[in-house]
Amino acid sequence: MRIFGKVRHRPSASWRQATDRAFTLIGDGRYEDAGALLTRAADMEPWLSESWFNLALLHKFRHDWEQARAAGLRAVALLDRETGAPDWWNVGIAATALQDWPLARRAWQAYGLKVRGEGSPSGEPLGMALGSAAVRLSPEGEAEVVWGRRLDPARIEVLSIPLPSSGRRWGEVVLHDGVPHGERTTAAGPSYPVFDEIELWAPSPVPTWVVLLEAATEADRDALERLAADAGFAAEDWSSSVRLLCRTCSESRMPSDEGEGEHLDPHDHSEPGHPGPLGHRTAGSGSLWVPERECGIAAPSALVRGLLDGWVADSPDTREWRDLEEVC
Secondary structure, three states, rough: EEOOEEEOOOHHHHHHHHHHHHHHHHOOOOHHHHHHHHHHHHHHOOOHHHHHHHHHHHHHHHHHHHHHHHHHHHHHHHHOOOOOOOHHHHHHHOOOOOOOOHHHHHHHHHHHHOOOOOOOOOOOOOOOOEEEEEEEOOOOOOEEEEEEEEEEEEEEEEEOOHHHHHOOOOOOOEOOOOOOOOOEOOOOOOOOEEEEEEEEEEOOOOOEEEEEEEEEEEEHHHHHHHHHHHHOOOOEHHHHEOOOHHHHOOOEEEEEOOOOOOOOOOOOOOOOOOOOOEEEEEOOOOOOOOOOOEEEEEHHHHHHHHHHHHHHOOOOEEEEEEEEEEEE
């Protein structure tokens, strides 16, 4: 096959050696050294789309989006198939990071996805209806899996209230990678992919608070969550919604009670009264209720105390709060 007058051929042994060594260095976090080898490989085989795909991948790891876009465009120019190539997905991620919406739309369409209309006035591809998913915040550190809404193939709006250790807030939009690492399944059958965060795309102005509640029943707890949602913000009972998973479990196909009620599984490494920081789930039912709850609230400082006082005023005999603290 000829591409721009050149005969497509298998990469040389030198190309393969340089590339293999580069990815070993990437695994060790030595991006500069890996970049030198991948640049050399691209010089040796400039007609291979893989040469530029690998460079685009490296620049993605480094969050150098201008270079990732440039290398990605060179890769797709050399493709020998029209749709479905991962090269286009990397271009879409880089374009999204740069808010290059015309290129992002072109990339998703070239990959084979449907992009509705013209999106927002800026051209942002909205309304793709990709549904719910989970995203692993800080995947290389103290990883935490939270629930969110997919805005497009590379962005998720965080709908859980992340723990303060993540440095993330409710309502933030994070850029995520294209290949899921793990799944959350439900008893009814649907499964939800778990994507790894790449970086924060849009911060949230809404602070995170932690408060200790005395809620006599689950219905009392639920009333606070509804009150916060009705105000356009969020409350989450961390005492029941958070569980600790080891990395192997977190990145596997895990049961989730998202929309289904309580699921008990042997991979849950939390301890009674000591929830862990690695995963969020919806509140379950049927277990022994403990009135003291640690709750996360996402709300402006001018509103949060009013929400809590209003919650107590609706049933003062069964509700109380104390120790409110802004944590993120």
